[in-house]
Amino acid sequence: xxxxxxxxxxxxxxxxxxxxxxxxxxxxxxxxxxxxxxxxxxxxxxxxxxxxxxxxxxxxxxxxxxxxxxxxxxxxxxxxxxxxxxxxxxxxxxxxxxxxxxxxxxxxxxxxxxxxxxxxxxxxxxxxxxxxxxxxxxxxxxxx
Numbered sequence: 836x837x838x839x840x841x842x843x844x845x846x847x848x849x850x851x852x853x854x855x856x857x858x859x860x861x862x863x864x865x866x867x868x869x870x871x872x873x874x875x876x877x878x879x880x881x882x883x884x885x886x887x888x889x890x891x892x893x894x895x896x897x898x899x900x901x902x903x904x905x906x907x908x909x910x911x912x913x914x915x916x917x918x919x920x921x922x923x924x925x926x927x928x929x930x931x932x933x934x935x936x937x938x939x940x941x942x943x944x945x946x947x948x949x950x951x952x953x954x955x956x957x958x959x960x961x962x963x964x965x966x967x968x969x970x971x972x973x974x975x976x977x978x979x
Contacts, residue, residue, distance in 0.1 A: 848963045852919070913958055913975040920954040923947065927977030935979065951979055 853861070874883045891897070891905055898904050917925045923942040929935040939947035959965075959972050 848961060850961050851957060852916075909962070910975050913962065913972070916958055916961070917954050917976055920957060921947070921950040923950075925976040926979050927975075929977075932979060935977070 850857075874880060878886065888905070892900075895901055896903060896905065896908075898907075914925045914927065921939070921943065923939045924935075926932065926935040929938065936947075939951070943950055955969065955972050955976070958976075959968060962972070964971050
């Protein structure tokens with residue numbers, strides 16, 4: 836799915852795989868805006884983000900209420916997506932780089948390096964980060 840309008844920072848997003856709930860959420864946001872934009876015309880990006888945080892807090896999604904945050908959900912999505920693409924868990928799920936590499940090689944053999952690189956590029960694009968933002972994806976996934 837290509838999302839061009841109404842994203843945080845105005846950056847285009849390409850999301851390769853969406854759950855049915857994810858698709859429904861995007862369609863709902865588009866219906867609210869009426870213009871194929873995820874942010875309604877009567878809201879600025881800042882207002883829409885503030886509304887988002889008010890709604891998520893009201894639903895109990897906060898560090899205080901449940902120990903999770905919206906950004907924590909982004910980390911979780913990133914790590915789950917990485918495993919879906921590569922077939923093995925992200926480096927941050929292991930005690931050491933050595934342990935991660937041993938697991939990746941066991942599962943994917945020599946192609947683990949390419950799978951890792953490809954997954955990071957896909958995820959970086961889905962999150963709306965530019966090609967020079969490997970550091971952000973490494974914060975979500977861990978370094979190899």
